[in-house]
Amino acid sequence: MIEPSRIPPRSGIAFRLRSGEILEVIDPHGCQVADLLAYSADDVGEVISNGRTFDYEETICLTTGNVLWSNRSRKMLTILGDTVGRHDFLLTPCSVDTFRHFYPDKPIHHGCFGNLAQALAPYGISEDAIPVAFNCFMNVPLQNSGRLSVEPPVSRPGDFIQLRAECDLIIGLTACSAYSSNGGSFKPIDYRVILPPTAPNEPAEADQS
Secondary structure: OOOOEEEOOOOEEEEEEOOOOEEEEEEOOOOOOEEEEEEEOOOOOOEEOHHHHHHHHOOOOOOOOOEEEEOOOOEEEEEEEEOOOOOEOOOOOOOHHHHHHHOOOOOOOOHHHHHHHHHHHHHOOOHHHOOOOEEEOOEOOEOOOOOEOOEOOOOOOOEEEEEEEOOOEEEEEEOOOOOHHHOOOOOOEEEEEEOOOOOOOOOOOOOOO
16 A cells, blocks of 8 residues: 655645546544545646535535536546545635634634645646635534534544546645634644556556656
């Protein structure tokens, strides 16, 4: 098994994920959120969409077997494994404005939005192209009244979610920066890319990158 890479607390990265590869997002210490974005590598105007996903999956509680769809109604990521079962696809990445609104007595931080914008800029993705992220491990209960709350994640050390790319993607991924989302503390997020298995007697495709 490939050793996971680490995203330091309150930071983010971007990388390519090829069709068929599996992204495993791991919470190494527990109670930490990771914001996840996915764009088509062929056209970054195509991006994951919470509205399309909720529509086609007919649920807001996304877990093993569910698909994350694009704004152009194409499958982007399929959830293959999930040891937590509670994630959020309603709330936007935290930002400078988030901190001003919810944490006026705390130091201002650029948040996941700023981290994603910086990491995705080399791929030609602007701030205005950042949508609602799929917030791995984020715990956002929905009351019968419709009111939302942000509670500490229920993820424990070593919990993970695995997502298979259904097309070539550009991934943005963070270790979330907001106090409420992570139970008041900030920890790293680990991740690894698992290559698809090759067929018997079929040589592995050489990496041309």
